[in-house]
Amino acid sequence: GQQLNQSPQSMFIQEGEDVSMNCTSSSIFNTWLWYKQDPGEGPVLLIALYKAGELTSNGRLTAQFGITRKDSFLNISASIPSDVGIYFCAGQHPVRTNAGKSTFGDGTTLTVKP
Amino acid sequence: DTGVSQDPRHKITKRGQNVTFRCDPISEHNRLYWYRQTLGQGPEFLTYFQNEAQLEKSRLLSDRFSAERPKGSFSTLEIQRTEQGDSAMYLCASSFIRLAKRTDTQYFGPGTRLTVL
Numbered sequence: 001g002q003q004l005n006q007s008p009q010s011m012f013i014q015e016g017e018d019v020s021m022n023c024t025s026s027s028i029f030n031t032w033l034w035y036k037q038d039p040g041e042g043p044v045l046l047i048a049l050y051k052a053g054e055l056t057s058n059g060r061l062t063a064q065f066g067i068t069r070k071d072s073f074l075n076i077s078a079s080i081p082s083d084v085g086i087y088f089c090a091g092q093h094p095v096r097t098n099a100g101k102s103t104f105g106d107g108t109t110l111t112v113k114p
Numbered sequence: 115d116t117g118v119s120q121d122p123r124h125k126i127t128k129r130g131q132n133v134t135f136r137c138d139p140i141s142e143h144n145r146l147y148w149y150r151q152t153l154g155q156g157p158e159f160l161t162y163f164q165n166e167a168q169l170e171k172s173r174l175l176s177d178r179f180s181a182e183r184p185k186g187s188f189s190t191l192e193i194q195r196t197e198q199g200d201s202a203m204y205l206c207a208s209s210f211i212r213l214a215k216r217t218d219t220q221y222f223g224p225g226t227r228l229t230v231l
Binding site: 004033041043044088090092101102104105 | 118120147154155156157158159162170205207218219220221222223224225227
């Protein structure tokens with residue numbers, strides 16, 4: 001089946017640093033989603049991207065939908081300790097062709113040192 | 115409404131027992147999804163409902179698994195004769211789909227952590 005390759009697998013950074021992570025796919029997606037998951041909780045939606053080339057911000061977070069529709073990246077600026085968690089990318093095909101179900105990467109674990 | 119809720123949050127059971135989980139979606143959401151997540155992995159799709167109709171099931175969903183959404187609102191996921199390999203976090207997500215919409219933005223619940231001893 002299709003796979004999403006998410007990198008890096010983990011990051012250890014100092015508070016205040018910027019963070020960048022990305023996802024690549026072997027197939028084209030029509031939607032890219034970025035989620036954050038805290039231990040023992042479900043994923044929380046951070047940013048949704050619906051068009052190739054789209055650049056969307058949510059506070060200190062910025063995500064882009066790659067032009068090829070096979071990749072996306074997420075940037076976090078000026079990291080703070082509460083940014084700690086696991087970040088997941090997810091891709092979706094059009095609802096009419098594949099039910100809108102999401103295919104997830106395996107996550108990037110972010111650790112922020114105060 | 116504060117979001118998707120799931121019950122119980124944790125379940126410990128012995129191998130061979132049956133377990134049932136409940137999911138209450140965001141009100142007025144017409145789609146409901148079940149995913150399974152194991153440690154170090156992203157969520158994997160299991161099945162989904164549009165209103166009360168179960169429209170797709172993953173190959174991950176063996177015959178021991180059954181899901182229902184009888185009135186198009188809450189859903190239950192039952193696992194019969196549990197095995198140790200069933201230990202995972204079971205996540206529910208909901209969304210609202212319009213016919214002309216090409217995307218499906220899903221909002222997740224907190225999950226049910228299942229441990230099979």
